[in-house]
Amino acid sequence: MTQDKISALDAVSDTYHYGFETKIDAETAPKGLNEDIIRFISAKKNEPEWLLEFRLKAYRHWLTMKEPLWAKVSYPPIDYQDIYYYAAPKTSKGPKSLDEVDPELLKTYDKLGVPLHEREILAGVAVDAVFDSVSVATTFREKLARQGIIFCSISEAVHNHPDLVRKYLGSVVPYTDNFFACLNSAVFTDGTFVYIPKGIRCPMELSTYFRINTKKSGQFERTMIIADDNSYVSYLEGCTAPQRDENQLHAAIVEIIVMDNAEVKYSTVQNWYPGDKDGKGGIYNFVTKRGLCKGVNAKLSWTQVETGSAVTWKYPSCVLMGDNSVGEFYSVAITNNYQQADTGTKMIHIGKNTSSTIISKGISAGKSQNTYRGLVKMGKNADNARNFSQCDSLLIGSQCGAHTLPYMLSSNPSASVEHEATTSKISDDQLFYCRQRGLDAEEAVSLIVNGFCKDVMQKLPMEFAVEATRLVAVTLEGSVG
Amino acid sequence: MSAWLEIKDLTVKVGDKPILNGLSLSVNAGEVHVIMGPNGSGKSTLSNVLCGDEHYKVTGGFIDFKEKNLLEMSVEERARAGIFLAFQHPIELPGVSMATFMKYALNARRKAAGEKELDAVSFMKRIKVRAQALGISDEMLKRPVNVGFSGGERKRLETFQMAVLEPDFCILDEMDSGLDVDAVKVAGNGVKIMRSPDRSFLVISHNIKFLKEQIVPDKIHVLVHGRIVANGGMELLDEIDQNGYAAFQKEAVA
Numbered sequence: 001m002t003q004d005k006i007s008a009l010d011a012v013s014d015t016y017h018y019g020f021e022t023k024i025d026a027e028t029a030p031k032g033l034n035e036d037i038i039r040f041i042s043a044k045k046n047e048p049e050w051l052l053e054f055r056l057k058a059y060r061h062w063l064t065m066k067e068p069l070w071a072k073v074s075y076p077p078i079d080y081q082d083i084y085y086y087a088a089p090k091t092s093k094g095p096k097s098l099d100e101v102d103p104e105l106l107k108t109y110d111k112l113g114v115p116l117h118e119r120e121i122l123a124g125v126a127v128d129a130v131f132d133s134v135s136v137a138t139t140f141r142e143k144l145a146r147q148g149i150i151f152c153s154i155s156e157a158v159h160n161h162p163d164l165v166r167k168y169l170g171s172v173v174p175y176t177d178n179f180f181a182c183l184n185s186a187v188f189t190d191g192t193f194v195y196i197p198k199g200i201r202c203p204m205e206l207s208t209y210f211r212i213n214t215k216k217s218g219q220f221e222r223t224m225i226i227a228d229d230n231s232y233v234s235y236l237e238g239c240t241a242p243q244r245d246e247n248q249l250h251a252a253i254v255e256i257i258v259m260d261n262a263e264v265k266y267s268t269v270q271n272w273y274p275g276d277k278d279g280k281g282g283i284y285n286f287v288t289k290r291g292l293c294k295g296v297n298a299k300l301s302w303t304q305v306e307t308g309s310a311v312t313w314k315y316p317s318c319v320l321m322g323d324n325s326v327g328e329f330y331s332v333a334i335t336n337n338y339q340q341a342d343t344g345t346k347m348i349h350i351g352k353n354t355s356s357t358i359i360s361k362g363i364s365a366g367k368s369q370n371t372y373r374g375l376v377k378m379g380k381n382a383d384n385a386r387n388f389s390q391c392d393s394l395l396i397g398s399q400c401g402a403h404t405l406p407y408m409l410s411s412n413p414s415a416s417v418e419h420e421a422t423t424s425k426i427s428d429d430q431l432f433y434c435r436q437r438g439l440d441a442e443e444a445v446s447l448i449v450n451g452f453c454k455d456v457m458q459k460l461p462m463e464f465a466v467e468a469t470r471l472v473a474v475t476l477e478g479s480v481g
Numbered sequence: 482m483s484a485w486l487e488i489k490d491l492t493v494k495v496g497d498k499p500i501l502n503g504l505s506l507s508v509n510a511g512e513v514h515v516i517m518g519p520n521g522s523g524k525s526t527l528s529n530v531l532c533g534d535e536h537y538k539v540t541g542g543f544i545d546f547k548e549k550n551l552l553e554m555s556v557e558e559r560a561r562a563g564i565f566l567a568f569q570h571p572i573e574l575p576g577v578s579m580a581t582f583m584k585y586a587l588n589a590r591r592k593a594a595g596e597k598e599l600d601a602v603s604f605m606k607r608i609k610v611r612a613q614a615l616g617i618s619d620e621m622l623k624r625p626v627n628v629g630f631s632g633g634e635r636k637r638l639e640t641f642q643m644a645v646l647e648p649d650f651c652i653l654d655e656m657d658s659g660l661d662v663d664a665v666k667v668a669g670n671g672v673k674i675m676r677s678p679d680r681s682f683l684v685i686s687h688n689i690k691f692l693k694e695q696i697v698p699d700k701i702h703v704l705v706h707g708r709i710v711a712n713g714g715m716e717l718l719d720e721i722d723q724n725g726y727a728a729f730q731k732e733a734v735a
Binding site: 427428429430432433434435436437438439440441443447448450451452453454455 | 532534536555556557560561565566568571572573574575576577581582585586587589590593625642646
């Protein structure tokens, strides 16, 4: 790197493209967390007694837990009493059609490139848009309902499908699992619920757009996907957030249950506000995502493109319990400026002939720190289980860091675990070659990085892949002088 | 009218080391010029400086291209203005297909010129026609740029990029080096196809047979110790062929 480039790196000036704020008065609970607040949330959502009990049990357990400190991230201590745990937009009664949706909201989605009308008609995507903590628009539900597919907010599912929710809530991620999952179990406000009945192939990609709004409102999403025997579903999750000065806590849980011969594809494009070029502000993203391949031949694929958040702590995992079940993790994690990401996966092999694949591409620019942390565990009954992991890191500039921490534990001599890792840098020669062909430095970086992540991008559904490619360019703006 | 490319008294340093010491050269539209000279005389430096490589420091003189001051332009601005370098050692871009690379390159130029991006159909037509003429298969266009290709294939792909981008001024830095007899012919053929009254070439090569039979230049320049020490026509090639650079090197010292 020439001196010019290093100083240009110092002067990184990435502006967040989705920085705006929708003016909707939120109906909020007072700041802080105690049993009364949990009762308030539960009452507000008109919840049954068993769910309130679940929340209170989680809260009482949470009080005994300590925030985990093992991740390679650092941030100032979070004051959990200085956070709003409940905020709902005025339209919380639930509109029956788009006509009833607040036009302000629709405008927000338009700015984000989520034109609901067009998506409904052209793309055939059913969108369950989560704004703050309450779902405000659910589309295509009737069409899906005809096939017995349930696609709704988890609050609705609590009322309309209580047996399913009660049976599976906490079955993959118990409230005792970890500090953030426990907090979520106590205070989760909304999220998505999906049930695909036996033998049904969901005819469209199910998509949810998350937004974080309202100052200092922690977001505690709870998503649950159940794929019954011989079913298939592809689920897309994407998020952006308005610009903020203050840090916002996000601690979501995603639980997935995959039965015999069923398949779930879960794709995420995450673009939350990462903080400014000096590392001020940005979202703290502490997420627990886990799927249980419960049945034989069950398959679960996680694909994620992570470009946002100031701090990311996230390990989408697969518990491969059913014989012959398959787990996949395809990840692109990009960090710039002062972003910190500690992300990876866990593949827990329990059943026989289970197999897993991990492809992780980490890109670090600016002064960011990007860590891959993964666990592959072969249980004693996991005969002939196989894993292949590939973890590649790409560095842009000389002030960032990339770290790879693979953990492998095998208790079965017939199981095989393979791990490959590389670290490379975008070279001056590559930049010169691209620029000589007419690309400017930013276009060149975007091209090279997209080439580096190609194996993962190809796993994304078409419309998501286009968005993700654009996001790579936006995220790395200003990373090269 | 002044020449297309006018280099006057150019001095260039890498770190503290002077490489070019008052180089002057004029190339008119449609002309093919050859630069020859012993190793280390500054030939590749000249081509990289023409492209704006920031590793080289221009300490004196000027370069005008089509009456614009080239030295004030960035690497990509020069490329968009029509300067093209066929690299001696083409660079690998893992995961980036040649087709994608050319799409980015063409659209970057069009964007800078305020034109609309090429649609997929016109783009494919443009690259397919040129690929066929140079014997480049669809499979080669899909593979990552320069990754896993032989030396000959890489050079052919450089010629292909030149044909797609249609530059006004082509610099060929030892495009024949390391090629077998047939590949040299393909490379030469690419230049023949591209020759036009609106396009000039600056060819750097040691291969006298290649220059005489394939390139057929208008002018020959001999570069020694960072200066042009002799200018001439085809007869200079025979002289170098027979006597080497010894005589020119004495001149440079004197």
